Amino acid sequence: MPRLSVGDTAPDFTLSNQDGKSVTLSEFKGQRVVVYFYPAAMTPGCTTEACDFRDSLSALSAAGLVVLGISPDKPEKLKKFAEKEGLNFDLLSDPDKSMMEEWGAFGEKKNYGKVV
Template sequence: MPRLEPGQPAPTWTLPTADGGELSLSDLAGRKVILYVYPAAMTPGCTTQACDFRDNEAVFTREGYAVVGVSPDPVDKLATFADQESLGFPLVSDEDKEMLTAYGAYGEKQNYGKTVVGVIRSTFVLDEEGVVEVAKYNVRAKGHVTSLAKQLGVELPGAG
């Protein structure tokens, strides 16, 4: 399964959003983008990760980053998730997993010692031109936002 590497152009996409609209990578041109991929809305790990991004979104925005969450969940489930957790950033649905596959974020992975096929929790940081700056695969939900911020040189409140 191919994986993205820094320096590569990010594959383009247009996907439906939790708020009933559509979002394309081209809509984000001129902004740095943190695109995070998670397996399923309203599960413990994905909720932890989403809330970490929510709690630090203002800091990332101030540093020029747009945050976008991507999962294969249907838009109605994403809308419920966004509402329940007060998520202010876009959540996009990739039910057919084309974008996830193009980013190397869908395929074989280890889950409790078994090889399964599914969404690989991943994060991609794209520059203003849509070029991959960071491609992280198999990230942990807890602590990931702090680790990413450190890598990007973004200081989060309360982080030492």
């Protein structure tokens, strides 16, 4: 599936968060939601990204934005990640990568014109 573009309707999902609770995107209808995908909790790049969202969350919330992070990690690992880094937003588990694929955030990547 191609990546989403501005104006596209985001595919709905229900995924478990770091506490094992179900979070459904459509529950946020009428709100602006930042959904970001990352490959693995507790890796250097993903930690930097998550901490940037953590550090910016008050400004994002003041602007009316909700942040949701999605990775293939299981909720138990996400909980450890959230606790270790003091993350203050939901981290969602997509272990079969179905949402990542549907949103166009996972699959074949091209690097310098070559599929990697």
